[in-house]
Amino acid sequence: MKRSRKGPGESLGPPSKTTPTGVSPVFSRTARFRRETTDRLLALFSLYGYREIILPSFEYLDAISPGLDPAILPRLYLMQDRGSGQVLVLRPDATAQIARLSTQSFRDRMLPLRFSYSTSVFRDENRQASLLRELHQTGLELLGDSSFHADLEVLDLCLAGSRVFPLESPLLVLAHAALQEEYLRLPGGTREAQLSLRRAFHSRDVEALEELFEQNGSKERARIAASLAGRVLSLPEAIDLVSGLEKNCPGIFSEGSLSSFAALLQGISGIRNSSEMRVDLALSPPGPYYTGMFFRMYVRESSTHMASGGRYDRLGLAFGHDLPAVGFAYQISHIEEALRRREGDGQDSSLVLVLHSEKDFSDLGPAISRLRSDKVPVLSHHLPEGDLSFSPEEALREHEEIRAVLWKARGGEGFSLLLRGQTLRTLSTLPDLLSLLSGHSHEPLR
Numbered sequence: 001m002k003r004s005r006k007g008p009g010e011s012l013g014p015p016s017k018t019t020p021t022g023v024s025p026v027f028s029r030t031a032r033f034r035r036e037t038t039d040r041l042l043a044l045f046s047l048y049g050y051r052e053i054i055l056p057s058f059e060y061l062d063a064i065s066p067g068l069d070p071a072i073l074p075r076l077y078l079m080q081d082r083g084s085g086q087v088l089v090l091r092p093d094a095t096a097q098i099a100r101l102s103t104q105s106f107r108d109r110m111l112p113l114r115f116s117y118s119t120s121v122f123r124d125e126n127r128q129a130s131l132l133r134e135l136h137q138t139g140l141e142l143l144g145d146s147s148f149h150a151d152l153e154v155l156d157l158c159l160a161g162s163r164v165f166p167l168e169s170p171l172l173v174l175a176h177a178a179l180q181e182e183y184l185r186l187p188g189g190t191r192e193a194q195l196s197l198r199r200a201f202h203s204r205d206v207e208a209l210e211e212l213f214e215q216n217g218s219k220e221r222a223r224i225a226a227s228l229a230g231r232v233l234s235l236p237e238a239i240d241l242v243s244g245l246e247k248n249c250p251g252i253f254s255e256g257s258l259s260s261f262a263a264l265l266q267g268i269s270g271i272r273n274s275s276e277m278r279v280d281l282a283l284s285p286p287g288p289y290y291t292g293m294f295f296r297m298y299v300r301e302s303s304t305h306m307a308s309g310g311r312y313d314r315l316g317l318a319f320g321h322d323l324p325a326v327g328f329a330y331q332i333s334h335i336e337e338a339l340r341r342r343e344g345d346g347q348d349s350s351l352v353l354v355l356h357s358e359k360d361f362s363d364l365g366p367a368i369s370r371l372r373s374d375k376v377p378v379l380s381h382h383l384p385e386g387d388l389s390f391s392p393e394e395a396l397r398e399h400e401e402i403r404a405v406l407w408k409a410r411g412g413e414g415f416s417l418l419l420r421g422q423t424l425r426t427l428s429t430l431p432d433l434l435s436l437l438s439g440h441s442h443e444p445l446r
Contacts, residue, residue: 022125022133028401030336034136038118040164041138041330048157050116050140055097061087066318067096069287075124090122095327096315098141103321111144118332132333139309139329143316146324148260151293151311152267154326158297158307159276165335167299167306172276173232174265175283177290177310178257183228189216202284204229221252229282238279239265257292264293289315295328302338306331352378352437353395355407363408364415367430374438392418404437 019025026034042052061078068076077090091097098115106113118138125133140157142150155172162170184197193216200208206226213222227241242262245253268277285294286308294310309328316323352371356364361382371378379402392405396418409416414428417436427433 020133022131030340033336033339034332037164038138038332041161042116042118044161044164045116045140045157048114048153050114053098053115053117055091055094055117055119058088058090059097061089064089064096064100067099067289067315068093069289072123077122077124091119092121092123094119094121094137094139094329095141095312099143099315099323099325100319102143103316103319103323107321112150113143114140116140134333136332137329138332139327141325141327143323143325146313148264148267150326151264152271154309154328155268155295156271158295158309158328159272161330162297162307167301167335167338170276170297170299170306171278172295172297173278173280173283174293174295175279175281175285176257176261176293177285178292179253179261179281180285182253182257183221186216186218201229201282204282206230220249224249233279235265235269235274235277235279239269261293286310289318299338301342302334304334304338306335306338350377350403351401352376353402353405354378354380355383355392355405356380357383360408364406367406367433370434371438374434376438396420406433
């Protein structure tokens with residue numbers, strides 16, 4: 001018996017009644033938090049000359065794939081373009097998109113280029129514990145400037161922007177991809193030996209690292225293993241270490257990598273409190289295309305990083321143009337989750353519920369308009385004449401977002417007001433009522 005083929009839009013089974021795993025709607029307080037913080041971040045970035053770019057939701061796979069981390073290729077969301085037959089991919093990475101656009105569409109523009117963005121990326125994370133398949137990010141990219149001054153600008157902006165979030169003690173942890181590559185380079189070593197070295201280094205297994213270097217005849221690298229992978233360093237400690245490496249290890253590290261990293265550490269120490277920074281030379285890079293400094297930002301509320309970025313000078317070459325670049329992104333979804341764990345899922349109690357009949361509205365309508373003009377959110381709820389289908393106490397109990405319930409007092413004299421956590425009160429004039437709810441004094445309404 002032949003199976004009938006389903007046409008476009010036809011279900012292969014009973015219709016789904018739930019939102020797909022790994023994505024979710026964003027409501028009320030979290031939605032407002034996302035919009036307000038994103039607006040503030042983009043405004044901050046614009047003060048430094050970053051122009052906002054709104055990225056397309058999907059790309060041709062063959063156009064974007066040269067710039068993608070090979071590790072995320074199995075986690076792409078793919079579909080076929082009905083017009084051309086080509087394979088499309090739902091945006092998996094904003095940095096790769098901006099690199100492609102910059103190298104192909106802005107090739108002849110005056111450098112450097114500065115772009116900011118706020119967008120979602122999509123990855124099939126079914127294999128991951130978090131199951132987040134849609135991640136919202138807000139970030140920036142600086143393209144066409146290879147100097148440490150560009151790195152310094154990006155680090156400074158990441159720390160400055162972190163003040164937008166109500167999170168405790170943001171800490172930026174810094175490393176350097178080129179120094180790692182030079183240290184772990186093993187001339188004549190097998191691929192298996194190289195992989196073992198990387199595992200030991202990034203897991204900070206100093207004993208294994210020393211043993212592996214000794215076995216491969218690199219005693220000089222074994223000697224400094226504890227200094228590089230043994231612990232996380234304060235900014236002054238890192239400055240001293242890099243200075244020592246410049247003097248004592250000329251055969252391991254290139255002069256350019258050490259001097260540029262030393263200049264960056266000195267520069268950031270001049271504009272930022274050293275308590276905001278740490279240096280972890282064994283930190284794993286966020287992706288394979290990083291070539292210089294890279295970093296992650298952590299906060300007390302979570303072990304998951306809240307931001308990441310760095311220098312990626314080779315990414316432009318993947319799209320046919322040598323274009324140095326540096327950038328970072330705040331992981332807004334991670335930040336929202338950290339705040340939910342700290343504060344719970346409750347909604348802000350900011351809404352004033354006004355209950356009124358058709359007859360009462362002539363008295364309450366001016367109050368509703370004045371409250372809204374004072375930026376007080378008001379929910380106007382019309383009731384059939386004489387029908388109070390629920391009590392004000394019930395409204396406060398059932399709806400966390402309501403902070404007060406207002407209605408016309410019995411007998412038509414004054415107004416009844418029930419504030420969350422307080423007893424019922426009656427107010428005789430609208431100015432008194434408005435002053436209490438909005439925090440502003442008001443002249444009598446005319």
